[in-house]
Amino acid sequence: MRKKYIGVFDSGLGGLTTVSEIIRQLPGENIVFLGDTANIPYGSSKSREEIIALTMDNMEKLSAYDLKALIIACNTADCNASESVRRKYPNIPVFAVIAPAAKKAAETSENHRIGILATDSTVASGKYEEEICSCSRDSEIFSVPCPKLVPMIETGVFIDDPGQMKKVLLEYLEPLKEKDIDTLILGCTHYDIMRDMVSEILPGVNIVSSSRCVIEDLKQYLKQQKKLSRTQKAKRIYLVTSDPKRFTRMASLLINDIEIKKAN
Secondary structure: OOOEEEEEEOOOHHHHHHHHHHHHHOOOEEHHHEEEOOOOOOOOOOOOOHHHHHHHHHHHHOOOOEEEEEEOOOHHHHHHHHHHHHOOOOOOOOOEOOOHHHHHHHOOOOEEEEEEEEEEHHHHOOOHHHHHHHHHHEEEEEEEEOHHHHHHHOOOOOOOOHHHHHHHHHHHOOOOOOOOEEEEEOHHHHHHHHHHHHHOOOOOOOOEEEHHHHHHHHHHHHOOOOOOOOOOOOOOEEEEOOOHHHHHHHOOOOOOOOEEOOOO
């Protein structure tokens, strides 16, 4: 069991923010990451049926590995397809990102006014509102769909033209400034890459990252089940569905010495 992999799935670069957090907190764990770069973005241009079909196709690729746990590190895939994944793979513990981030925000917000940045699909699903209200019924929630962010992050605008990146972030964050929020959920794992810039625009606001909160649930499960690995030579496999060379440029900013391969 200790030689098995933790699988991490995302539409693209955002899932590596979750991978980097696993490496930081659980350095002995073997990891297999799959980014569906051939079909990104998921959240602004695809129907629920398309998202489910793509997610299930990619689960087939990941299930070829010996998984002891799976993280759906994509908020859009979580709110549309996580239940389908659990039904098809009942023997693989599936961890998703929305519920733990919502719980964290509900528990830490002092004025119960919570902002959410997410993809169009995630906002439309109402999943964050549902999860937050299950923890804190008196919370006021302000969701902002951000269709421009994932394509800009994937193409490296945040590095090549940070001024333009900040301009677009301001477009989405300005309405939240007026709402007196004290907590903001980054409801897409891609957005964690922009965490410092978001904090600069919203000083004093508690930032909750969906890419990080899920790790606490994973750690707790592995400890309870006595499945933690403590090997000194953990194996990491990084796969994408298209153009690994292009993906490597941005991925190397998040994880040192990363080697990306094309998924079969």
